[in-house]
Amino acid sequence: MHATYVLKRLLQIIPTFLAVMLVVFLLVRLLPGDPASAILGDRATADIVERTNRQLGLDRPLPVQFGIFVSRLLQGDLGDSISLKIPVLRLIGERLPVTLFLTVYAAVLGVLMAVPLAVLAAVKRNTWVDAVIRAVFQVGLSLPVFYVALQLLTLLGARLQWFPIGGYGDTFSEHLYHLFLPALTLGLNLAAVLVRTLRNSVIEVLTAEYVDFARAKGLRSNLILSRHVLRNALIPTVTLLGLNIGALIGGAVITETVFAIPGVGRLMVDAIFGRDYPVIQGLTLTFALLVSVVFLITDLIHARLDPRMELS
Amino acid sequence: MKRLTHVTLTLVAALSLGHAAAVTRGGELVYGRYADSLFLDPVLNDANLDIWILTNLYDTLLQPTADGKGVQPGLASSYTPSKDGKSMVLKLRAGLKFADGSALTAQDVKWSLDRARQPDAGAWSSSLASINSITVSGNTVTLLLKRPDPTLPAALATFNAAIMPQKLFTAAPGKNDAEKAKAFAEKPIGSGPFVLSEWKRGSYMVLKRNPYYWKKGSDGKALPYLDRVRFEIIPDDNTRILKLQAGELQGAEFIPLSRVAELKRNANLNMQLFPSTKVNSILMNNRPTLNNGTVNPLSDVKVRQALNYAANKEALIQVVTYGTGKVMKSYMSSTTPLFDASQKGYPYDLAKAKSLLAASKFKGGFEISVLATSGSADDLALLTALQQMWGAIGVRLKIEQVDSATKTARYRANDFQMRTAAWTNDINDPSQITSYYTLFDNIESVHTGFKSAEVDKLFDQSQQELSRINRASQYRRIQSIYLNAAPIIYLYETPYPVALSKKVQGFVQIPLGNNIFSAASLEK
Numbered sequence: 001m002h003a004t005y006v007l008k009r010l011l012q013i014i015p016t017f018l019a020v021m022l023v024v025f026l027l028v029r030l031l032p033g034d035p036a037s038a039i040l041g042d043r044a045t046a047d048i049v050e051r052t053n054r055q056l057g058l059d060r061p062l063p064v065q066f067g068i069f070v071s072r073l074l075q076g077d078l079g080d081s082i083s084l085k086i087p088v089l090r091l092i093g094e095r096l097p098v099t100l101f102l103t104v105y106a107a108v109l110g111v112l113m114a115v116p117l118a119v120l121a122a123v124k125r126n127t128w129v130d131a132v133i134r135a136v137f138q139v140g141l142s143l144p145v146f147y148v149a150l151q152l153l154t155l156l157g158a159r160l161q162w163f164p165i166g167g168y169g170d171t172f173s174e175h176l177y178h179l180f181l182p183a184l185t186l187g188l189n190l191a192a193v194l195v196r197t198l199r200n201s202v203i204e205v206l207t208a209e210y211v212d213f214a215r216a217k218g219l220r221s222n223l224i225l226s227r228h229v230l231r232n233a234l235i236p237t238v239t240l241l242g243l244n245i246g247a248l249i250g251g252a253v254i255t256e257t258v259f260a261i262p263g264v265g266r267l268m269v270d271a272i273f274g275r276d277y278p279v280i281q282g283l284t285l286t287f288a289l290l291v292s293v294v295f296l297i298t299d300l301i302h303a304r305l306d307p308r309m310e311l312s
Numbered sequence: 313m314k315r316l317t318h319v320t321l322t323l324v325a326a327l328s329l330g331h332a333a334a335v336t337r338g339g340e341l342v343y344g345r346y347a348d349s350l351f352l353d354p355v356l357n358d359a360n361l362d363i364w365i366l367t368n369l370y371d372t373l374l375q376p377t378a379d380g381k382g383v384q385p386g387l388a389s390s391y392t393p394s395k396d397g398k399s400m401v402l403k404l405r406a407g408l409k410f411a412d413g414s415a416l417t418a419q420d421v422k423w424s425l426d427r428a429r430q431p432d433a434g435a436w437s438s439s440l441a442s443i444n445s446i447t448v449s450g451n452t453v454t455l456l457l458k459r460p461d462p463t464l465p466a467a468l469a470t471f472n473a474a475i476m477p478q479k480l481f482t483a484a485p486g487k488n489d490a491e492k493a494k495a496f497a498e499k500p501i502g503s504g505p506f507v508l509s510e511w512k513r514g515s516y517m518v519l520k521r522n523p524y525y526w527k528k529g530s531d532g533k534a535l536p537y538l539d540r541v542r543f544e545i546i547p548d549d550n551t552r553i554l555k556l557q558a559g560e561l562q563g564a565e566f567i568p569l570s571r572v573a574e575l576k577r578n579a580n581l582n583m584q585l586f587p588s589t590k591v592n593s594i595l596m597n598n599r600p601t602l603n604n605g606t607v608n609p610l611s612d613v614k615v616r617q618a619l620n621y622a623a624n625k626e627a628l629i630q631v632v633t634y635g636t637g638k639v640m641k642s643y644m645s646s647t648t649p650l651f652d653a654s655q656k657g658y659p660y661d662l663a664k665a666k667s668l669l670a671a672s673k674f675k676g677g678f679e680i681s682v683l684a685t686s687g688s689a690d691d692l693a694l695l696t697a698l699q700q701m702w703g704a705i706g707v708r709l710k711i712e713q714v715d716s717a718t719k720t721a722r723y724r725a726n727d728f729q730m731r732t733a734a735w736t737n738d739i740n741d742p743s744q745i746t747s748y749y750t751l752f753d754n755i756e757s758v759h760t761g762f763k764s765a766e767v768d769k770l771f772d773q774s775q776q777e778l779s780r781i782n783r784a785s786q787y788r789r790i791q792s793i794y795l796n797a798a799p800i801i802y803l804y805e806t807p808y809p810v811a812l813s814k815k816v817q818g819f820v821q822i823p824l825g826n827n828i829f830s831a832a833s834l835e836k
Contacts, residue, residue, distance in 0.1 A: 033717030039350075040435060041359070042720055042733070043748060045755055048435050049724070055490075083350045084513065085494050095514065150550060158554045165555045166546060168515060260546040262514035270347075270514075275717050 006296065013292045017285065021073070024284040025066055028277050034058065035082045038275040056082060058277075069281065078285075079278035081271075088282035091267065096286065098168055099263035102179050102186070102255070103248045107241065109187030114194035114237075119225065121195070122202035133195065141192035149185045149258040156181060166260035182259040186252075190244055197240055201233040208232075235305050242298025246291040335530055339834040340540040341816065343827075344552040344564035348514050348545045352500050353493040354474040355427060356434045360825055363471045363738065367826040368519055368541070370474030370502035373402055373421065373453075374465055376740045380589060380647045380823030383469045383740060387416070387503065387526070388453070391468070397460025397778045402468075404451040409524035410477045411507035418448035423478040425455075427489070436472040439463070439739065460776045462783060466649075466741035471826075477501055505536040505830035517543045519829075527830060537818070537833035553811070556581070562816050562834065565827075567809040569634045569690075575811050582814050585636055585807035586821040589645040589737040591745075592637075594682065594698075594730050594801035595723075599761040603727045609680065610729060614672035616798040620658035622665035622705050623698060629804050632694045637804035642791045643749045645805050647823040650742045650787040655795060657802050665705050677706025682730035683722060686713040691732050694803075723759050730801075733758070736825055742787055746771060750794055762799035 036052035037044070044052075053059050057068070072079060078088035121133040140148070157165040169178040205211060206229055214224050252265035264283055271279035349365050351357045375386040385391070388402040408416040427433060429440035442461035447454045455464070467473060480501055486492035500508055505527070506519035519541045529535045544561065546552040552564045553571060557578070567575060567583070575583040596619075600611045609615050629637040638646070641657030669675060684691040692711070699709045714722070722728050737744055747754050751771060752763040767790050774786040795802075808821045819832040 031717070032714075033719075033721035037720045037724060038717045039359070042723070042758070043755070044435055046724075051432065085351050085497070086513075091513070094512075153551065153554055158558045161558060165558055165560055166551055167544065258548045258551055260544065260548065260551055262512065262545070266514060266547065273715060273717065 002300075006300070009296050009299075013289070016292065017288060020284060020288045021070070021281070022066070024281050025069060026062075028275070028280050029062065031275065033275055035275045035277060038273070039083050073285075078282035081279045082276045083274045084276075088278045091279065092264065092282055092286055095262060095264045095267050098261060099249060099252050099256070099265060101175055102183060102252060102261065102263060103245060105176070105179055105183035106186035106190060106248055107245055109183050110190030110194060111241070113187060114191040114198060115230075117191075118195045118198035119202055119230065121199045122206060123225075125199075125203055130199075134199070137192040137195045140188050145185060145189055146254050146258055148188060149182065149255060152181050152185055153258070166258075168261055179259075179261070182255045182261060185259075186248055186255055190241075190248065193244055194237055194240060198233060198237045201236050202229055205229045205233045231305060235302060238298060238301050238305065242294055242301075245294050249287060249290055249294075335537060335817070335833050336835050337531075337533075337537050337833070338539050340542055341538050341563065341819075341829070341832060341834055342542045342544060342561050344546045344555060344561045345543050346545075346547055346549070346552070346566045348543075349517065351494075352497045352508070354471050354476070355436070356490065356493050358435050358472075358738075360736070364825050364827050365517070365519075365543075366471050366474065367504065368506045368829055369500055369504045369508060370471070370476065371504045372469050372471070372473050372475065373404075374469040376466075376469045376822055376824055376826070378820050378822050378828070380587070380740060381649050383465045386469065387421075387475055388468075391465060393464075393778075397462075397776075398457050400455045400457070400464060402453045402455070404453065405526055406451065408503060408526055410480075410501050410503050411522040411524060412477075412480070412501050413524060414477060414479070416475060416477070416503050418451060418453050420478050421453050421475050422446045422448050424475045425473060427476075428472050428474075433489075434472065436470075439467040439470060439744075440473060460778050462778055462780075463739070463741045463743045463775065466739050470739045475503060506541060509540075514545055516545065519543075525830070529831065536830045538829065541829050541832075556811055556813070559813070562813040563819065564811050565808070565821075567811050569632075569636050569806070569809060572634060572636055572809055580814055582812045582816070584810045584812060584821075586810060587647050587823050588806065588808045588821075588825065589647050589745075589823045590734055590806050590808075591640050591643065591645050592732075592734045592803045592806060593640065593643070594803065595733045595758055595760050596730050596799060596801065597726065597728055597759075597761060598799050599726065602729065603725070608729070609672075609674045609678045612672045612674060613797060614668045615674055616801075617658070618665040618668035618672065618705060619702060619707065620665075620798050620801055621661045621668065622701055622707075623658070623801055623803070624660040624701055625657075625802075625804055626660065627701075628694060628697055631697050632690055633804060633806055636809070637806045640802045640804050643794055643800065643802075644742055644745050644791070645737070645823070647805075648737060648742050648745065649740060650784050652784075652788040652791045654788070655791050657795070658798070662704060669705050669707075677708070679708040679710060680729050681710040681712050682732065683719050683728050684711050684713050684732055685716050685719060687715075688732075694732065726756070726759055726761070728759075733800075734806075738824060740824065743771075743775065746787070746790060749800075750790060757799060760799040762794075762797060764793055764797065767793055 034053060035056060036049045040048060080087055081091055117133050121130040124130050153165055156162050163181050164178050167178050169175050211224060211228055214228055252263055253269055256263045256265040268283050347361055349362045350359055352362060352366060354366050354370055372386050373388040374383045377384050387404060387408060389405045391400055391402045393400045404418055410416050425446055429437055429443055431437055442457050442459055442464060443455050444458045445456045481492060481496050484492040484495040486495050505522055505525045507522045509520040510518040521536055521539050525534055527535045529537055549568050555561045556564045572583055575581050596610045596616060597608060598611055599608060602608050625639045639657060642651055642655040644651050682695060684695055695711045702709050719731060723731055735745060748758050750757055750767045770786045770790050774783050777783045810821055812819060815835050817833050817835055820828045822828060
């Protein structure tokens with residue numbers, strides 16, 4: 001039953017994909033400015049711009065260009081980057097793992113911070129502990145990501161020199177070390193979102209009848225918390241986490257720029273400014289695919305946590 | 313007393329000599345760049361991000377001097393133009409090698425220059441357009457010219473004339489030149505001081521010492537001193553500075569001018585402002601009507617002059633460049649060869665601005681819009697200050713912020729009134745900027761629409777004039793005509809701000825922008 005559901009969901013991605021493809025294809029071409037001008041700069045003569053556009057096939061009618069794009073895509077070819085002159089697929093292959101590493105790292109840190117603190121705040125609700133936790137994360141939520149990033153860099157990176165300032169490193173442990181500050185930045189932001197929801201749902205569950213029943217049965221409160229309360233309270237949080245991971249992937253742009261991380265976020269910014277059509281198209285499709293997969297996984301976890309939910 | 317001074321002087325001299333001889337060899341210099349290179353082929357690309365690295369990988373027959381005013385021998389130990397100026401003989405140094413150890417021959421020179429001068433080879437082929445044919449014999453390369461060309465030495469010292477290994481390039485996979493270039497540029501081999509050893513795009517690039525480099529250091533052994541240069545890509549200005557302060561970098565480029573004073577006070581750093589050929593101006597649409605058919609106030613020369621006089625450059629230099637800039641007096645920078653020091657520019661003179669405007673057809677004042685690059689703090693600071701300054705003569709400035717690709721597209725379509733702009737030369741000669749700024753036939757005088765038959769004629773003559781004195785007077789006249797016509801707002805020249813660790817010695821960024829690491833060293 002699960003397998004057919006997953007297959008069905010995956011098939012549903014195809015029309016979404018086609019729509020995204022067409023929209024992006026048209027949108028990038030609606031932007032003022034063309035790749036030739038962007039690569040050649042202000043100084044290029046009209047002849048050279050025209051010649052470059054012809055070499056890039058950008059002088060052909062839009063439907064023809066779209067046809068070429070789709071037929072290449074069906075063969076697994078996203079074309080070459082206009083400015084870097086290397087295949088887009090290779091570029092994404094090099095950069096995507098970096099962004100995914102950062103995203104997962106941030107999500108793990110975010111959850112590790114959010115869950116215990118939210119539960120603590122809920123259990124100690126309306127005490128000073130609750131107030132402090134809520135206030136800290138409220139502030140965290142209202143600070144812009146780039147500001148938090150710079151403060152962490154200045155304090156933990158430059159002043160105390162506990163962590164390197166930016167970069168990615170070459171091995172797994174180096175990745176963990178180099179990406180700690182950016183992951184913490186994003187994780188704090190994520191935790192701020194999660195703490196509020198999770199605290200409220202824990203409180204809601206704590207006051208539910210079945211928890212009273214469990215208590216009456218004489219179950220230890222730790223057990224009640226982990227077995228009954230948390231499991232149920234996590235359901236809305238997982239949905240929220242899923243939504244936010246989608247946003248994290250897209251929102252890595254600022255963090256990747258501040259922390260000098262060679263991920264897809266920065267690649268996208270460079271591609272947009274450089275009007276590098278194949279890179280913009282390739283990345284948008286990748287983002288669409290990733291977000292669809294994250295949503296699918298979220299739904300599967302949701303179903304696992306709540307057997308009443310039917311996958312159909 | 314006298315004797316003591318003498319002894320001290322001798323001692324100081326001895327110490328400094330000792331220091332010069334004891335330059336440290338080895339080590340890795342880590343340098344922070346604001347963006348990565350794109351494509352490392354000298355002929356098919358012309359972004360500064362590539363050019364400024366290419367000169368470390370490839371060598372040219374001649375090289376620009378560090379002061380930006382002339383050329384010096386490079387792979388060629390001498391160059392001799394014929395009396396009639398119709399040919400030039402270059403002698404290659406003996407025993408030249410590429411970074412893989414293979415010999416660099418005259419045939420490689422001929423092939424490289426032939427490739428670079430094909431009319432459809434990149435945006436730069438025209439710099440070598442005067443060459444008719446090239447012959448080689450032994451270590452001698454002879455260029456036969458269509459006409460005398462005073463710009464040729466400078467052109468031979470420019471990146472697109474880099475010498476590449478013919479055998480390796482033609483052996484690269486690919487059906488045509490463009491495909492071979494793509495493959496070769498992944499792992500380029502040149503004869504410059506360094507060779508590319510690793511490149512993780514968007515992250516870092518490592519250049520290692522070319523053991524076959526021909527130039528000798530102060531210790532009599534081959535340059536470069538450094539084992540490696542590692543370029544880290546750090547787009548954010550603050551992060552680049554933090555990394556430098558934390559000692560993770562030994563150099564960082566494009567320090568925001570607003571932070572220069574602060575870094576100058578840092579005892580561990582050497583905050584350098586290298587002279588550049590960068591000129592910052594506002595380009596104006598000089599045409600009688602705009603694209604939408606309305607009358608263009610900027611078509612009146614009195615209006616353009618009035619706006620120039622009403623701009624207080626000294627104040628702008630303080631506000632925008634934090635005092636690091638220098639008033640611009642010609643369309644070319646004062647570091648450009650044949651810059652005319654007697655040019656007056658437009659000193660701030662509000663009374664003159666008012667009277668000029670009153671004598672124009674637009675005495676009632678008008679509104680005008682300027683294209684600015686979105687996200688550029690410098691553009692915004694500049695234009696808000698100008699808003700005030702021009703407001704004083706009744707001109708209302710509207711700022712339109714767009715991204716740079718949009719700006720280029722609008723400007724290419726002549727769909728603008730004013731736009732902010734900066735220029736740096738790529739070649740050690742005034743002909744490049746002059747052809748762009750003053751010749752309508754190039755790109756409509758950087759799309760201002762400026763046109764002068766006299767300038768066209770003078771430029772033509774200057775391109776064949778072998779006497780430097782005559783050439784200087786032709787350029788003096790061109791600069792004066794342009795100044796009077798005022799197709800642009802003359803603002804300021806700005807330096808290249810590079811912050812280095814105190815340990816770094818011998819690094820230079822020349823006025824053309826090239827980063828020269830060949831004589832850089834890391835002292836203990």
